[in-house]
Amino acid sequence: MNKPINIAGLAGLGLLIVGALFYNIKGRLTPSTAGLLLGAGALLLIYFIGNFRLLKAKLSQRSTRHGLNLVLMTIIVLGIIGFVQIIATKRHIRYDLTENKRYSLSPQSQKLLSSLPEKITVLCFYTESHRSKPIMEELMKQYEYYSDKFEYQFIDPDRNPAQARQYQLKSDGTAIIIYQDKTESVLSTNEEDITNAIIKVTRKKSRSIYFTTGHGEAGIDNTDKDGYSLAKQSLENQAYQVKEILLMREKEIPTNCDLLVVNGPQTDLFDEEIELITQYIDQGGKALFLLDPSPASELSRTLERYGFEIGSDMVVDRFSRIMGGDYLIPIVTKYHDHDITKGFTIMSFFPLARSVKVKSSPGEGITASILAETSSDSWGETDRAALERGEAQYDEGKDLKGPVPICAASIIELDKIARKEESPTAAEKEEEEPAASGKKARVVVFGDSEFANNTYFAQVGNSDFFLNAVNWLAQEETLISIRPRSPKSTPLTLTASQGRLLFWLPIVILPGLVIVIGSYIIIHRRRRG
Structure with missing residues (x-):
């Protein structure tokens, strides 16, 4: 009798895994996915009921209790990490510690994005091999961070030639700024050019x-x-x-x-x-x-x-x-x-x-x-x-x-305004047009x-x-604000002795210390044993 129950348990576990995969792929709970999860729940319930005495005996063992405590603590830690990740995804905060705020938008760009009256879309036509694509992706993330009315999409013009022709694309690495019925092309990954293009299309x-x-x-x-x-x-x-x-x-x-x-x-x-x-x-x-x-x-x-x-x-x-x-x-x-x-x-x-x-x-x-x-x-x-x-x-x-x-x-x-000229007569006042x-x-x-x-x-x-x-x-x-600046180059210049130290310290000295200390601990334990 235990064999069919065990098979039901394995089938329930399999259905649970398949249902979870379908839910992640679809991104929503479809009727078929719900059916799989309900079936998995029913089979697992049959398994637990059929093996209740065996499970109860196992739970009374000391090793099982320690194992369950470990599993429970692991679940709690993973739950906390997941909860923090959900909060970070919804309400994340960026800190830019670079000297010239290389990874932050200028105050003007931030102010412009916060005042967008309607949604603005940026279509970035970049092939996978374009060397500036990673730079543009990072820049678009910064723009999106400051406004929920800003959205962007990367399109490979080689794989989507119809869309490229629709916007009369002339070269790879072009961004199309779309606002209402206005469009503006940007051929660079420069923040100033993108912000100016947004100003042009949003200007009434x-x-x-x-x-x-x-x-x-x-x-x-x-x-x-x-x-x-x-x-x-x-x-x-x-x-x-x-x-x-x-x-x-x-x-x-x-x-x-x-x-x-x-x-x-x-x-x-x-x-x-x-x-x-x-x-x-x-x-x-x-x-x-x-x-x-x-x-x-x-x-x-x-x-x-x-x-x-x-x-x-x-x-x-x-x-x-x-x-x-x-x-x-x-x-x-x-x-x-x-x-x-x-x-x-x-x-x-x-x-x-x-x-x-x-x-x-x-x-x-x-x-x-x-x-x-x-x-x-x-x-x-x-x-x-x-x-x-x-x-x-x-x-x-x-x-x-x-x-x-x-x-x-x-x-x-x-x-x-108090004018210096003499006040007009009553007749002249009647002839004058009223001031706005x-x-x-x-x-x-x-x-x-x-x-x-x-x-x-x-x-x-x-x-x-x-x-x-x-x-x-x-x-x-x-x-009115402080406008985007060109990225400031800050090279690290080392002397010859500093260069040698930078090589010996992480490559030779630190690994060597780890080997020496590890060897000492192993030898010391063997002698004591």
Whole structure:
């Protein structure tokens, strides 16, 4: 009678194994899998009932109890490990201990992913032998970690030629970013390129930025050291349309102008041009002024109505000399609390800068804020002749004592602004069109334009500071952050003696110690035995 019962037990165990395999393969409990598991349970129950006395006798033995305790402890440990693994899979945390956060996304990418309104898909067309596939896989895991609305899929274009043709694939190693009905191709494994592509496809509309020309400003297409081609390229990477405008030819600022940039005019603007700019701002426009220590006095006086005080000085900074730079290239490490500089801790450089203060009483409806200051070892020098002779020194009551503000921002509430012009008569009021309630203009002023040219744009925090100001003015706050950096190479350089030590220690010395200690223990035990 025991033989059929034992066969039933073996059959039940076999059905249990087959049912577990089917469940893992299918990923869900199908009717056939449930039938197998129920059959296994019934057969095992018959086995245990038929061998109840034998099992009871076995359990009463000391060796069996110890074995069961071992099995129970093993099951508990495996259960704890499995539970921790499930939690880690659902809610895992990554720690990046590399110096330049090589295995973490930049704050801008993280911020962009956390604000995704809808699902975004990345199709990575990589063959199995492509050398960059492992790099792309790791990068995609990082993107997926920061957003549940980000998903990706790797496709071998050789095995799936139809999908490759569908997206007009031209080369192996291409990522297709898909958002709603928009697509963008990325041919690299660079985080900056992927993040910029996500910005382009998720942007609701393309914003236009106009740079003024005609007064010696740096050209946006100029690739020389004084040009703005790098700044233009960075703006275009974030889906901005960047153009130039000659104000003397215009009757008004174009209606599609989302931001007007006056970048370092070397001569004063004409009255007609200043009038165009003030009309644009007074209608809710956004403007960025990069003003070098040059004679643009009329423009400086115009900016006073928006809460700024532009100094007729040049910033001298002894701290920059200590850091190995020029004393006329102040280093900025102190940033005030503002949306543009939130979380900004990177130093920036401003060659040949002037002071930009905010008025203590800017007027009703104007909120002006300082963004950045130089060190306490700096001052605003007003004696240009002394600067040219190399004899500049701080003069109490004449020069501006540091820290010197060199950048400020202003928000102008147009329905509250106190205008300098006389109030219109009642009849004139009736003829005027009502102002848009709650409409606000934004203005940012830097006391330098060279910090964003091709020479200094990529230096430390300069590009981030410039782009953050542009994004704030264009009301693209989700793009304000620190942008992706190129991976920093940190090779380990060893001397000849260090190289020999690195060979002998793990290859010879440590294994040798293990052999010696093991041999001693074996000999000692044999002698005692």
